[in-house]
Amino acid sequence: MKSTVIPIGPQHPVLPEPVHLKLTVVDEVITDVVPSLGFVHRGLEMLVDSRDYHQVVQIVERVCGICSMMHAMCYCQGIEEMMGIEAPPRAKYLRVIWSELHRMHSHLLWLGLFADSFGFESLFMQFWRIREKVLDIHEATTGNRVIVSVNKIGGVGKDLDDDQIEWILSELKNIKREVRRLGPTLLDDYTVKKRTVGRGVLTSQQAIDLGTVGPTLRASGVARDMRQLGYAALGELDFEPVIEEAGDSWARCKVRFKEVLASIDMIRQAAGKIPAGDIAVRVKGAPPEGEAISRVEQPRGEVFYYIKSKGQKKLERLRIRTPTFANLPALLSILPGLYLSDVPVVVLSIDPCISCTER
Amino acid sequence: MKAQSLFVNMDQLLGEAAKLQVEGYRYVALTAVEIDGQTVELIYHFDLNLGMRHLRLSVQKGTRVPSITPVYLAAFLAENEIQDLFGVVFSGLAVDFKGTLYTENEMRGRVPFCRYTVVGSEKGEAAGQGDNSREDSSGEAS
Numbered sequence: 081m082k083s084t085v086i087p088i089g090p091q092h093p094v095l096p097e098p099v100h101l102k103l104t105v106v107d108e109v110i111t112d113v114v115p116s117l118g119f120v121h122r123g124l125e126m127l128v129d130s131r132d133y134h135q136v137v138q139i140v141e142r143v144c145g146i147c148s149m150m151h152a153m154c155y156c157q158g159i160e161e162m163m164g165i166e167a168p169p170r171a172k173y174l175r176v177i178w179s180e181l182h183r184m185h186s187h188l189l190w191l192g193l194f195a196d197s198f199g200f201e202s203l204f205m206q207f208w209r210i211r212e213k214v215l216d217i218h219e220a221t222t223g224n225r226v227i228v229s230v231n232k233i234g235g236v237g238k239d240l241d242d243d244q245i246e247w248i249l250s251e252l253k254n255i256k257r258e259v260r261r262l263g264p265t266l267l268d269d270y271t272v273k274k275r276t277v278g279r280g281v282l283t284s285q286q287a288i289d290l291g292t293v294g295p296t297l298r299a300s301g302v303a304r305d306m307r308q309l310g311y312a313a314l315g316e317l318d319f320e321p322v323i324e325e326a327g328d329s330w331a332r333c334k335v336r337f338k339e340v341l342a343s344i345d346m347i348r349q350a351a352g353k354i355p356a357g358d359i360a361v362r363v364k365g366a367p368p369e370g371e372a373i374s375r376v377e378q379p380r381g382e383v384f385y386y387i388k389s390k391g392q393k394k395l396e397r398l399r400i401r402t403p404t405f406a407n408l409p410a411l412l413s414i415l416p417g418l419y420l421s422d423v424p425v426v427v428l429s430i431d432p433c434i435s436c437t438e439r
Numbered sequence: 440m441k442a443q444s445l446f447v448n449m450d451q452l453l454g455e456a457a458k459l460q461v462e463g464y465r466y467v468a469l470t471a472v473e474i475d476g477q478t479v480e481l482i483y484h485f486d487l488n489l490g491m492r493h494l495r496l497s498v499q500k501g502t503r504v505p506s507i508t509p510v511y512l513a514a515f516l517a518e519n520e521i522q523d524l525f526g527v528v529f530s531g532l533a534v535d536f537k538g539t540l541y542t543e544n545e546m547r548g549r550v551p552f553c554r555y556t557v558v559g560s561e562k563g564e565a566a567g568q569g570d571n572s573r574e575d576s577s578g579e580a581s
Binding site: 121125384405 | 460465466468470472482484489491511512513514515517536539540541551552
């Protein structure tokens with residue numbers, strides 16, 4: 081049978097951001113896929129050429145709104161390593177609290193978008209309603225809903241008092257109850273399973289070979305999470321990566337759902353152990369010199385920063401490999417063999433963030 | 440980071456990458472760093488059980504570099520990105536956008552992420568121009 085090329089994107093109802101997929105189909109079955117990027121590339125890595133290394137914190141926060149806090153944390157940790165600076169213990173705990181809140185709102189956003197991709201509009205609205213409560217916590221504690229901008233080299237720029245921590249914990253209690261209430265609707269529903277179970281299967285070996293990260297990797301049974309590195313205060317908290325074995329779209333959905341609850345638990349642990357003290361150390365001495373690699377687990381997976389500096393105020397090179405950049409090659413493996421109608425659900429199942437990718 | 444790095448030449452690159460794959464290393468990233476007007480350093484980053492290994496390859500601008508996509512298919516996006524932004528040309532790329540992953544045809548011959556001169560890249564030759572016009576922030580001439 082003759083093959084047909086069907087372009088999806090860069091503008092498509094299911095894609096929140098522009099990416100292009102060139103699909104080759106025979107009848108309704110996909111036989112080949114080539115993803116293309118570059119529609120909104122910003123060249124942010126090159127801005128290190130014209131900015132002081134302190135100002136780069138604000139630049140990397142704008143790589144992606146959804147995980148802005150983790151981009152800044154990853155960059156700051158890399159610079160701190162190069163300069164031999166250690167953030168105060170309280171700052172490390174605060175970084176954990178805000179980064180896990182970021183993971184929660186990102187996953188809740190994705191769970192809503194995923195429900196929307198298979199036409200479950202009321203579930204989409206329910207997840208986004210819950211997400212608003214997380215954004216309210218961001219706004220009350222940092223002044224911003226999404227780009228919280230709390231990190232700086234040497235620690236954080238904002239603190240939480242006891243009343244705020246108590247309020248966050250009570251809010252999280254409500255959020256946990258509401259998320260759990262939606263669990264059966266998402267995970268046990270016949271139509272949801274019909275659209276997701278067995279669709280876009282990635283075996284554990286394929287997931288490793290294709291360089292996938294985050295929930296896409298863990299849903300294939302690989303217990304790999306950068307939080308195992310123990311950065312910030314994570315080394316002092318109990319943490320086990322959430323994994324699923326099936327490797328399909330449903331497993332990726334289940335991992336993210338469970339990670340929302342796991343993040344609540346980690347915030348609770350961090351709030352119980354947070355020590356008193358300073359939230360930042362003063363950065364003194366010469367600018368950073370040498371090379372550093374910093375890795376952090378963002379909602380979509382491992383983000384990788386390579387930083388090189390010659391001891392001047394402006395960095396020599398900043399390389400950012402975002403999680404979606406690592407997960408896109410998996411589409412080459414999981415889409416062929418599927419029906420064209422599966423594409424929206426399966427593409428969304430890797431949680432593509434093109435803003436990150438087009439840094 | 441240097442301690443976990445292995446400096447390789449172009450003949451050794453694919454063999455060393457294949458060894459890492461057999462050992463179970465996951466491809467993490469590929470970084471291009473412009474060293475001077477003639478040289479770009481490519482750093483291939485791999486991970487196994489949270490430990491990292493790096494392969495470092497120093498490349499003279501204008502020479503063709505073997506793609507590692509026959510071993511690690513996941514590197515195709517990074518290699519295409521470097522073709523677009525640094526003018527390094529990869530041979531044997533599994534999915535080759537031929538310099539148009541990010542840039543349009545009118546950008547051919549320019550390498551926006553190089554601060555020094557680029558000489559004789561394939562893109563440059565194809566467009567009949569080999570020089571990049573951007574200047575180094577420190578004031579060094581291109």
